[in-house]
Amino acid sequence: xxxxxxxxxxxxxxxxxxxxxxxxxxxxxxxxxxxxxxxxxxxxxxxxxxxxxxxxxxxxxxxxxxxxxxxxxxxxxxxxxxxxxxxxxxxxxxxxxxxxxxxxxxxxxxxxxxxxxxxxxxxxxxxxxxxxxxxxxxxxxxxxxxxxxxxxxxxxxxxxxxxxxxxxxxxxxxxxxxxxxxxxxxxxxxxxxxxxxxxxxxxxxxxxxxxxxxxxxxxxxxxxxxxxxxxxxxxxxxxxxxxxxxxxxxxxxxxxxxxxxxxxxxxxxxxxxxxxxxxxxxxxxxxxxxxxxx
Numbered sequence: 504x505x506x507x508x509x510x511x512x513x514x515x516x517x518x519x520x521x522x523x524x525x526x527x528x529x530x531x532x533x534x535x536x537x538x539x540x541x542x543x544x545x546x547x548x549x550x551x552x553x554x555x556x557x558x559x560x561x562x563x564x565x566x567x568x569x570x571x572x573x574x575x576x577x578x579x580x581x582x583x584x585x586x587x588x589x590x591x592x593x594x595x596x597x598x599x600x601x602x603x604x605x606x607x608x609x610x611x612x613x614x615x616x617x618x619x620x621x622x623x624x625x626x627x628x629x630x631x632x633x634x635x636x637x638x639x640x641x642x643x644x645x646x647x648x649x650x651x652x653x654x655x656x657x658x659x660x661x662x663x664x665x666x667x668x669x670x671x672x673x674x675x676x677x678x679x680x681x682x683x684x685x686x687x688x689x690x691x692x693x694x695x696x697x698x699x700x701x702x703x704x705x706x707x708x709x710x711x712x713x714x715x716x717x718x719x720x721x722x723x724x725x726x727x728x729x730x731x732x733x734x735x736x737x738x739x740x741x742x743x744x745x746x747x748x749x750x751x752x753x754x755x756x757x758x759x760x761x762x763x764x765x766x767x768x769x770x771x772x773x774x775x776x777x778x779x780x781x782x783x784x785x786x787x788x789x790x791x792x793x794x795x796x797x
Contacts (some may be wrong), residue, residue: 518678521731527680528689536687538680544774546688546721546767552777553770554714611796619650620707623657623742624691627705630665631692632675656747659742670696679722679729684771690722699735701753702726707742711752715739717770718761739765 516529527535536543577582622645629637638781673693680687704719716737723734736755739781743749754760783789 515719516678518680518729520680520682520729524684525680525687525729527678527729529678529687530690535554536680538685538687543685544730545678546686546725547718549774550688550714550718550721550770551765553773554717554766562572599666619654619657620705620742622654623661623707624705625667626658627661627740628675628691630662631669631672648675653743653747657749660747660749661742664740664749668696668751670694670701673732674730675701677726677730679725681721681728683728684724686721686725686771688718688722688725690719690726693726693734696736699755700732701736701738701755702734703738703740705740705742709743710752711741716763717766720760720768721767723760724764724767734760736760767770 514531518523518527518533520527525539529535530537534545536545578660595652599759622641625641626638629635629641642658645651648654662736663766671694673695675692677690677693678687679690690702692702694701694703702719702723704715704722706715708715716739719737719739722738726732726734736753738751741749754763781786
């Protein structure tokens with residue numbers, strides 16, 4: 504007897520602005536937002552399009568792609584490499600396939616790091632709101648995995664930080680939007696620490712990067728509009744994806760915080776301007792196709 508396969512319906516999260524004038528919807532399946540019934544971009548998408556990718560990240564992506572391609576056509580023997588006999592000679596089509604297959608190697612590597620980060624993020628999220636049963640269940644599932652020592656190191660360091668500097672939780676996983684600038688997002692946690700509202704984000708990365716604070720500044724703008732709360736500090740909590748490190752960096756100087764907010768607005772403008780790239784007047788492929796069609 505055949506078994507019917509059903510796909511679970513997507514959960515639609517909703518949030519209303521503090522004055523009741525606006526409603527935001529988030530589809531957890533498609534990861535898309537609607538503000539007052541109209542599609543709107545998440546600020547993480549806007550910041551990536553509006554702020555240039557760092558040279559270090561670009562070089563890492565190129566290096567990993569080249570390493571993957573080299574390993575696809577060679578075999579290591581002791582201290583030397585020799586051509587793989589089963590792939591040479593390489594045809595033009597096979598070369599195209601190899602390039603396509605290895606071009607996105609960095610995404611697979613990033614996903615491996617994201618898997619570690621997802622676990623650490625989940626632990627921090629559950630722990631911070633007192634879901635200790637969920638914490639215990641999570642740890643039971645991952646204690647046997649290969650990366651457990653790295654995960655455990657991150658968790659221990661996070662707990663040491665949380666014991667002294669976590670503050671009082673105001674809201675976690677908050678869904679907010681900026682009706683003025685037309686962007687939205689979901690922040691990790693908003694805490695009150697020594698009387699000040701601190702917006703915090705969990706990151707799994709090799710280091711703490713400038714663009715992470717641009718994203719937080721965008722959320723801070725949205726929090727003011729959506730919740731009518733003034734964020735007085737933005738902080739990144741970093742879980743090391745390779746070495747199990749944990750560190751935090753807080754930006755609370757008003758002048759610096761304003762600089763990041765200004766940059767967030769510039770990113771919004773750049774994101775909108777970049778849509779001209781879809782205009783046929785600036786699309787090289789479309790123009791070439793049009794010439795060939797004549």
